[in-house]
Amino acid sequence: MKRFLKSSIFGIFFGGFIAVVIQSSFVLAGEEMIDGVLFIKNSLASIFLGWLFSVTPLFFRIRSLNLPVQTLLHFLTVTVIYLLLALGVGWVPFDLSSLLFALIGMILIYTISWIGFYLYFKNEAKRLNDQLNHIR
Known part of the structure; x- marks a missing residue:
């Protein structure tokens, strides 16, 4: 439960930070004014996803x-959950080609990330086992 709360707090703050960075980049890119309701909707979605991903x-x-x-x-x-939220907020347009593009993109990103983490932790386990074998 302690880990869940710690992860939740980290994810909520990280999601809020990402929301502010993205919204600020739109302003810096030349958008003179952002819609307040859209800002709140995108920020809440980003905060929720930060929590979810953590x-x-x-x-x-x-x-x-x-x-x-x-x-x-x-x-x-x-x-x-991401696809439902992205469709609801408007990050992914509600048509078949956009949905398929988002789904394929998520599968690719997930696969690359999963393989990267798997190889990293496998290498760490090997390194730790080698260190333990040298203790004996």
């Missing part, structure tokens, strides 16, 4: 599930 990795801490099940649960949770 707490869903906790699936990988459930030891009773094997790695493929953890990965599937994480992927489905993140993908379904």
Whole structure:
């Protein structure tokens, strides 16, 4: 529970930070004024996604599930909720080609990220095991 709360607080603040950076970049790019309602809607969506993306990795801490099940649960949770939110907020237009493009993009980004994290942690485990073997 402590880890969940810590991850939640980090995700909420990170999502808020990302929202401010993105909205500020629009202003700096020449947008003279941003719509207040749109700012609030995008900020709340970003804050929610920051929370979501920071707490869903906790699936990988459930030891009773094997790695493929953890990965599937994480992927489905993140993908379904993100796409629903992105469609609702207007980040992804509501048509088939845009939805497919977003889904394929998410699958590619998720796959690359997952492989990167897997290789990193596999290498860390090997390094730690090598260090433990040198202690003996």
